[in-house]
Amino acid sequence: MGSIVISVPADVELALPKHIGEKEEPKLSMFATIVSNLRQLQKRQQDMRKLLHSVKVATALVLVSLLYLLDPLYEQVGDNAMWAIMTVVVIFEFYAGATLSKGLNRGLGTILGGVMGFSAATFAQEVGGMGKGNAIIVGFSVFIFGGAATYSRLVPRIKKRYDYGAMIFILTFNLVVVSGLRAENVLELARERLSTIGMGFAVCIFISLLVFPTWASDELHHSTAHKFQDLADSIEGFLESYFRLDKENLKDDQPSSISRSCKSVLHSKSKDESLANFAKWEPWHGKFGFYYPWNKYLQVGELLRELATMVLSLKGSLQSPRQPSSSLRQSVKEPSEAVGLSLAWSLRELGESLMKMRRCPQENVILPKLKSMRLELSSMVSPVSNFGPLENVEGLAIATFVFLLTEMLEKVEELAKEVEEIGELAGFHSK
Structure with a gap:
């Protein structure tokens, strides 16, 4: 049988196999390259999520600012529209669960603090009148409820999930009970502020849970x-x-x-x-x-x-x-x-x-x-x-x-x- 000769151009290099007993050096750089590429990809994705979160917060702020910018809405809520803006700034978090957690804690703390503060203020007016007895009862109630709520924040199970709500309760209770307003004015003020806080909360939840949620x-x-x-x-x-x-x-x-x-x-x-x-x-x-x-x-x-x-x-x-x-x-x-x-x-x-x-x-x-x-x-x-x-x-x-x-x-x-x-x-x- 005749042999066939194939000519190979001089500029073409042939990849010859290594000797059977020869081992390649371990290429540790391969691990570093893979990990580095994955980290860069994760970083780009994280940057995009941060940008998206910023846009969502800005959109929520624009929506609640309409309570100030539009006259028909401003006539309904007045200066209490500021509470809606504050709610968006405070509770809108990166993760949807964090936003929902803060929002529910804020709402629960505000309602409980308002109800308890109004009850304590009414009781102080009925029992202590408008003199020193009123101040003593108010001071005693602030000491009891403020201390109890602060102690609850130190309990690990409560602190983990309801720490923010306990803090809002302390703040709201003290503002209401020490305000010195008449009972009917307190109710009206609480209603208006709760309504605007609810508006801010609704805007945050809608955007956080329904618009590209994280x-x-x-x-x-x-x-x-x-x-x-x-x-x-x-x-x-x-x-x-x-x-x-x-x-x-x-x-x-x-x-x-x-x-x-x-x-x-x-x-x-x-x-x-x-x-x-x-x-x-x-x-x-x-x-x-x-x-x-x-x-x-x-x-x-x-x-x-x-x-x-x-x-x-x-x-x-x-x-x-x-x-x-x-x-x-x-x-x-x-x-x-x-x-x-x-x-x-x-x-x-x-x-x-x-x-x-x-x-x-x-x-x-x-x-x-x-x-x-x-x-x-x-x-x-x-x-x-x-x-x-x-x-x-x-x-x-x-x-x-x-x-x-x-x-x-x-x-x-x-x-x-x-x-x-x-x-x-x-x-x-x-x-």
Whole structure:
């Protein structure tokens, strides 16, 4: 059989495969690039939401300002239109749940404060007359109700959801009871102010809930799911760094963006609690109904923060000046990388399950895989001869590294169970 010769132009380069035994250097920059691109996308989306929120607040202010600008409306409400403008400025928040929470708290505090203040003022006039007795009764009522309402603001359960309403109650009660107006004037003033406050509240709720609403529940749901992905990327990046043979470049090549992802998870407690509180005020919308298990999201967030501390401990192992020898690290490389891949895969599966609101096969797939990995690590740690005596610093370092991996496996198992409980309570669909 004759051979066929194909001519190749000189300016065309051929991509030849690498030698079979040659391995590519780990490309840690890939993780940094992915995380950086995701952060830039999230930042642009957040900027657009901030711009949209600003436009919505400005629109609400224009609408309530019509009470001043249009003569027919001004004749009905008069200078009390200022209370509608103040209501918009005070209660219009970024999230719809926060706006609804503040609005209802303000309305409830105003009504209760007005009713109680009017009752106390009427009682003081009937019993104490117009002399010193009136002042004594008014002062006593201010002391009792003001102190009781202030104490209620220190109760954690009340402070979390009704702190603003208690503050408005104190303000309204004192303004009404100390005003010294006659009872009928107090009623008229309360009616006019409540009506204008109601107008401002209605405008805020209409725009916040119906015009491109920003739901705190969506934010909490997506941010919790993204934390799984962030931690999975961090585990892969840190493990890849740990087993690099070039000790001199270990610190320099560690991508700071991965470390920032872990720290953002670690510092998310206050934000998660605020979002969960606002989400409980929001009405039925989209895939979230009433009595959705938001408290479970807080428990998952707490476990994710505990896992983030363990992942950051891996960074401490990387930056330690007393690194184990290359041969000792290579002895645990294969099982450790297998554990790292299992951890990352499990976290991504759990995050995707939460994001898509579908049941995750953790009982049949995730948990058995994690338990088998944990048994393999335990067998590595048990024989002391593998790592040398306890006085050996290198042996202690590598044993600490393996111990952290074992703790991370147990934490991911707890996360799998929590996500499964969320699926049961929230009614996640099956695959």
